[in-house]
Structure formats: C-alpha cells, structure tokens
Amino acid sequence: MSESHFTRRNVLKTGATLAGASVANMGLWAQAWAQASPFKPEKGAKLTLLRWKRFVQAEEDAFMALVANFTKATGVEVKVINESLDDVQPKASVAANTNQGPDMFWGLYSLPHLFPTKCVEVTDVASYLGKKYGGWVPTAETYGKGPAGKWIAIPVAYNGNVINFRQSMIEKAGFKEVPKDTAGFLELMKALKEKSIPGGFALGRASGDGNAWVHWALWSQGANLVDAKDQVIINSPETVKALEYIKALSDTFVPGTASWNDSFNNKAFLESQISLTNNGVSIYAAAKAGAAKGDAKAKDVMDDMNHSLWPVGPVGKPTEFHICYPLMAMKYSKNPTACKAFMAFMLEAENYNKWLEDAVAYLTHPLNAYDANPVWKTDPKLSMLRDAGRRTLTAGGLGSVGEKAASALADFVMLDMVASVCTGRASIKDAIAVAERQAKRIYR
Amino acid sequence: MTQLWQSKNFIGLLFMLPAAAFLLLFLVYPLGLGIWLSFTDTKIGTPGKFVGLENYAWIIGDSKFQSAVFFTLFYTFVASVIKFALGLYLAILLNEKLPFKAIIRALVLIPFIVPTVLSAIAFWWIYDPQFSVISWSLKKAGLITENINFLGDAWNSRFAVIFANVWRGVPFIAISLLAGLQTVPPSLYEAAVLDGATRWQMFVKITYPLLTPIIAVVMTFSVLFTFTDFQLIKVLTNGGPAGATELMATMSYNTAILGGRIGEGAAISTAMVPFLLAAIMVSWFGLQRRKWQAGSENNE
Numbered sequence: 001m002s003e004s005h006f007t008r009r010n011v012l013k014t015g016a017t018l019a020g021a022s023v024a025n026m027g028l029w030a031q032a033w034a035q036a037s038p039f040k041p042e043k044g045a046k047l048t049l050l051r052w053k054r055f056v057q058a059e060e061d062a063f064m065a066l067v068a069n070f071t072k073a074t075g076v077e078v079k080v081i082n083e084s085l086d087d088v089q090p091k092a093s094v095a096a097n098t099n100q101g102p103d104m105f106w107g108l109y110s111l112p113h114l115f116p117t118k119c120v121e122v123t124d125v126a127s128y129l130g131k132k133y134g135g136w137v138p139t140a141e142t143y144g145k146g147p148a149g150k151w152i153a154i155p156v157a158y159n160g161n162v163i164n165f166r167q168s169m170i171e172k173a174g175f176k177e178v179p180k181d182t183a184g185f186l187e188l189m190k191a192l193k194e195k196s197i198p199g200g201f202a203l204g205r206a207s208g209d210g211n212a213w214v215h216w217a218l219w220s221q222g223a224n225l226v227d228a229k230d231q232v233i234i235n236s237p238e239t240v241k242a243l244e245y246i247k248a249l250s251d252t253f254v255p256g257t258a259s260w261n262d263s264f265n266n267k268a269f270l271e272s273q274i275s276l277t278n279n280g281v282s283i284y285a286a287a288k289a290g291a292a293k294g295d296a297k298a299k300d301v302m303d304d305m306n307h308s309l310w311p312v313g314p315v316g317k318p319t320e321f322h323i324c325y326p327l328m329a330m331k332y333s334k335n336p337t338a339c340k341a342f343m344a345f346m347l348e349a350e351n352y353n354k355w356l357e358d359a360v361a362y363l364t365h366p367l368n369a370y371d372a373n374p375v376w377k378t379d380p381k382l383s384m385l386r387d388a389g390r391r392t393l394t395a396g397g398l399g400s401v402g403e404k405a406a407s408a409l410a411d412f413v414m415l416d417m418v419a420s421v422c423t424g425r426a427s428i429k430d431a432i433a434v435a436e437r438q439a440k441r442i443y444r
Numbered sequence: 445m446t447q448l449w450q451s452k453n454f455i456g457l458l459f460m461l462p463a464a465a466f467l468l469l470f471l472v473y474p475l476g477l478g479i480w481l482s483f484t485d486t487k488i489g490t491p492g493k494f495v496g497l498e499n500y501a502w503i504i505g506d507s508k509f510q511s512a513v514f515f516t517l518f519y520t521f522v523a524s525v526i527k528f529a530l531g532l533y534l535a536i537l538l539n540e541k542l543p544f545k546a547i548i549r550a551l552v553l554i555p556f557i558v559p560t561v562l563s564a565i566a567f568w569w570i571y572d573p574q575f576s577v578i579s580w581s582l583k584k585a586g587l588i589t590e591n592i593n594f595l596g597d598a599w600n601s602r603f604a605v606i607f608a609n610v611w612r613g614v615p616f617i618a619i620s621l622l623a624g625l626q627t628v629p630p631s632l633y634e635a636a637v638l639d640g641a642t643r644w645q646m647f648v649k650i651t652y653p654l655l656t657p658i659i660a661v662v663m664t665f666s667v668l669f670t671f672t673d674f675q676l677i678k679v680l681t682n683g684g685p686a687g688a689t690e691l692m693a694t695m696s697y698n699t700a701i702l703g704g705r706i707g708e709g710a711a712i713s714t715a716m717v718p719f720l721l722a723a724i725m726v727s728w729f730g731l732q733r734r735k736w737q738a739g740s741e742n743n744e
Contacts, residue, residue: 090701093488097706114704115488204595205682256573258685259595264573273574403487403704410702416508419686425598426686434507441502442705 029350030073037345038128041338046077049342050091051106052325053082055282055362062358066351073345076338085262086207089114089410095330103333104342109395109409110143112153112328113402119152120329120336125343126151133349134368137389142401143324153326154343157356157363159280160322160388161212163308165199166301169275172196178276178308182220182245185311189252192275199276200253200268202260203419205412208323209262213278214418215321217249218242219397220313225408225439226399232439234417235432243421243428250422258423270301281307281361281382288360306381309391322364322392364388399443407442481710488704499711509712512690515602517719519691520671523609527666528659530610531617536651538618539625549619556615564679567608571595571680595681598688605680605689609670616669617662624658625651660726667723671716692716 049067054060060082067078081102083091088107095101096115105111112119126144130136136144136155146152163178170178173191192198202210218224221242227233250257254274256264265277270286277283284305290298310320327346329339345351347367356365357375361382365373366389376386396405408414417435420426426434448454482499486492503509538549555563570577571594579591595601628651636646674693677683683690683698692712700709 090697093701093704097488115490117490203686204684254574255590256593256596258597259571259573259593259601259681261682267572268574271574407703407705410698410704416686419684423596423598423685425688437506438508442703 030069034073039341041076042335045335045338048079048102049104050081050102052085059359062355099332106327110401110406116146123151140366142394153328155326155366158322158388160385165276169196182313193252197275198254200257203258204260206262212321219319224397230399235436318391322388361385482714484707486706512695516692527613534618535621553615560675620662
C-alpha cells in the first residue's frame, strides 16, 4: 500500500466500513443468539431497568449499545432509568413493597437480600453462564444466592476500591511503594503528614468509599460485627485494637475527612490537595479524560498517580471490601423470562468483553473466563483490579450476606463507630457499646 | 328527597365531602398506617406482626435516637428564633419607603425560591473542607492558617446546617410579616406620633401586638417546616459526622427505607407527632388571642 492511500479521508472511510461491518456482525450474532437462547422472552414483552448512574461515560455508552442490540435481536424494548447509587436501594425497596415498578433493578452489595422473596429465581441463568464462562468467583455465588441456595440475582460486576496514591508524594515521604502490611501503611501515612502532603479516607457517611476502607481496616485487625452464625461479636479485644489502629491512622489525615462523602476525595485528589486516598479507578479515568482535553494539571495527576491493593493486617489475608453490583428481576414483572434473557445476553462474551473494556477497569468481572479480557493487560496501573472479585470479602463479613448485613451497612453501624472514635465524639468503649446494641437489634 | 336538597346541612355536607375524602385518603390513612406500622416489626417485603410498644422501647434507649431528638429540637429552636428575629427585622426594613422597593422585595425571596437541593449543594461547596470559599477568603486575609472544618466537627456542622436553614427560611418569614405589617392602619402611627411616642414604643405598643396573629401562623409553619427538614441535611451531611446532625426525619428515612426496618422507622416518625402537635397548639392559642385583640365578644 502506497503512502498516498493513508489520507485522513481514506482512514475515516475504512474505519467507518469496519465499524459498519462490526455493527452488522454484532447484529447477526445477536439475532442468532436470540434464536438459540434457552430464554425466550414473552410475546410483546417490554422491560424497564433501573440502574446505578454511570461513573465512566464509555461504560454507559457500551451498555446502551448492548441494550439496543438486545432489542434488535429479541424485539424486547428495554427502558433504562439511571439513578444515583444511593437512590437505587430506596426505589427498589418501595417497588418490592408495593409490588410495582421497574422489572429489573441493578443495585449494589446485598440489595436482593433485602427482599429475597420478591426476586425472580435465576438459577438457570447463573448455571448457563457459569458453565459457559469458567464458573463464578466465590463471592459472586455468595451475593447471587438467596436463603435456600437458589440464585436470586446475577452479580454483573464489582467496583474495585483500591488505594489511589501520588508516586512523587510518597517518594517525598521516603517510600517507593505503598507498604503491603498495615503497620508499614501507618508509617507511610505518618510520613506523608510530616514530610509530604497528607492523605485521607472518608469518615462521613460515604456508602462506597467510607464503608470500603472502614471494613478493610476493622477486618484486617480481626474485628468483625458478627461471626459465621450471625452472632454479634463486635465487642472484642480485636475491635479495640482495630479502633486504636484506625484512630492512629485518622490522626494523619488531612483535616475535614469527617465530612467527606463519596466525591470529596475525588476532588481533593485531582486538585493535588491529598497524596493518598481510597477510590475506584474513576479518579484516574477523570485525570485521563482531562489530559485528553489538553488539561496539563490533569495530565500531571494521570502520569504521577498509581493504584495499590490494600495492605494485609495481622489476620494475614486480604480483607478488602469491593462493591458488588447485582442485577435482579422482580417477581411482579409480567416478563420474567425476558428479564432472564437480558441477564444472559448481557454477560455473553460478545457483549460483556466490550462493556468491560469500555469501563476501563472501573468494573471487574464475576466470571473466571473474563480474566482474559484485554483491559487487564493494557495498563499496568489498572491490572491489579482484575482480582477484585476474588479478593473481596462480602457484606456481613464472616456472617451471612442477607438483609441483616444490608441493614447494618445502611445504618452505618461500623462507619459511625469508627467516625465517633476518630472525631473524639465517643471513647472506644462507648463507640463499641453503641454499635453492639445496634447490631444486636439488627441481628436479633 | 326534595326536602333533603333544600336542607342547608345536607348541601353543606355534600360540598364538604370532596375535601373530606381528600383528607382521609392523603392525610388520615397514611398517618393511621404509619402509626399502625410503628406497632409492628414490618420489614421491606415482609408483612410484620404486632409487637406492641417494642419499637418505642428500643428507640427510647437508643443513643443515636436520643441524639437525633436533641438535635431536631435544637435545630428547630435555634433556627426558628434566628429566622424570626431576622425575618421581622427584614420585614420592617422592607416596609419603609425604599427606592426599587418591588425589585428588592422580589430579590429577597430568591433563597426561598431556589430548590432546597440546589441551595444545599451550594452550601456543600461553601463548607467544603478543602475548597471552601470562606476558608479561602479568610486565609487570603491572613485571619486563619488552616481551613475551617465546617462539616467535620460535631458543633461546627450543627451550626453550619442551621445557618443554611436560616438562609433559606428568612424570606418566607420576612415576606409574610411584611404582608402583616401592611395591614396595620397608618392612623395608629399618626396618633402615636401626636402623643409623642418613640419608634421603639410604637413597635412595642402598635406593630408587635397587631402582628401577633400573623406571627403565630407564620412561626407555626416555620417551626413545622424546620422540624421536618430533610433535604438540607441529607445532601449536606447525611446526618454525619457520626450522627451529629441526624434529624428525626432523616433517621426515620434511613431506618425504614435504607435499612429496611419499616416498623422501627415508623416509630421514629410517629415520635415526631407529639412535637408537631405542640407546635400546632401554639398556633391555636395564638389565633385565640386574635379575637381578644380584635375586641370580639366571642372570646372562646
């Protein structure tokens, strides 16, 4: 091919042709899928899906393309409603109670376990996908299965919550990397405060970031709300030790973290006001997007920042807490099989791989076969997110993942206990006593 | 039948029915259902059983509930007193002869017109621990060296949300009292001037007594709105830090809707009713004074 062929017009034309062919192929595949699928939607079915509002635009674009393909292949129209993360649960709860509302809800953590009897059983979908894609990671089974061991939701993805840090700032504090143990991590945080720019984690009622770091810190020291039989064990020497560790950690934070919700740390990190925090990879995605638009400050952040897995504490194993996004169909839906078809369609490789790639590691897969997705190889700053589903513990910790765990999370039992101690509102003993009383009420 | 149609009582009853049906459906039924639920252990998705006063016994002993009751009362009292003082002052100012009076009166209403969530988001930035414009200005002026921890400290956050509530609520009180001020006959002031009364005496002896009825109504509404405030707290602090700014309304929502314990959440919201009734009683007695002030023979 001569050089003259590489004109802008030709490249665009070729790209458009390839894209057209790809779209056409996708359409053909989708139609073939619909014919071969074991899940045949009800005649004339229409679906409404309420989902969490996207954090990465490309993810939503890929999702909507997937929805459009589903409609073309099956004839089932799918109306998608976006709600902020915190609003999905109340809306799903009201719908479950009144037996009307969207056919499907795509929420977080143990949402389906708040009303397991209201969810369509999807064991057939889970088995179909599990067999085809190398099986589910263990925590996906925990989140997906209801009280009788039957699947009540399909865990579609995890949102990995990791340590975000600025390489230059931790180097200024005398560290080359984030230590892998909790004792070393405390030393890093102290050094950041003394010699560099301090870090900070949300101590406000931040359902994502706040719950993620607080549970990691407590679990890493062996502190648990309940045991495997859902007996409350928060009042323990391990909790005292954990709260002492967390208090020491919080003393190194930038001022104001007690008021942080899920977005405060993003802003502060992007403005170089903090050196280290916990978050999904959305800060990195925002820095990348800013850099692509020519923002020099965003480019500096993008080049300098990195991610790290959480340090391991005295318990000797990872105690991370990543958000799980389960998708559930409601029993009141007139089109339960169409819901199942949509779930299966979404997690098929032809759709899921593209969606996962476009989510640029903000989301992690629950099915083992997707370890091979290119997104885990293209950027070394993101590759550690691949194992989020395997490393995470589930809502409830040692205990069940059911409605009680969901209730304890919604009530911020652990987060408020930690915040009370860190802000000096309560002594360790009093804070534990309040949490214990609340937990005993929830787990009675 | 014809007799029935000619009966004033029957026609009156007939005209009352739509309003009664509306009240029964949207007021009495939800209130009754809420009270009933507070005596059950209903959870989302599962019908509960009657548990008597168990929910109430639990919340009374709960330190988080006690803290929410304290802050709800503190928030309502402090915000209402400040709103009343500022509102009355503003109303008197706006009642004076001012250039561009109509425009100024319209502008004063802006904080009340702006949707609560939007103003809460604005305050969210104003109080931001890292980017607060107040902290930035004070630092530039050399008055402080570190940012003010508006929402991260228990008492700072309490006063910060009270300030936001006052900012939003003052226009309602000011404009309502202004309407009341304009009903005071100028002849009373003229007579007072002739009698040599000072401005303070005119305020105490004429303005305030004649405004009392409208103050009673306006302050009742203001207290009710403040007591049941939700959006401002939900957006600004979500009840944090560590529950310091939790109101009974936000706690009820968090418990019932987010936590799924509808019975317990209903008990928290039902516990608000006695306080709200007390506020209505204040209004009732305030309105009674009106008849007495107007010199009516009916002094019941």
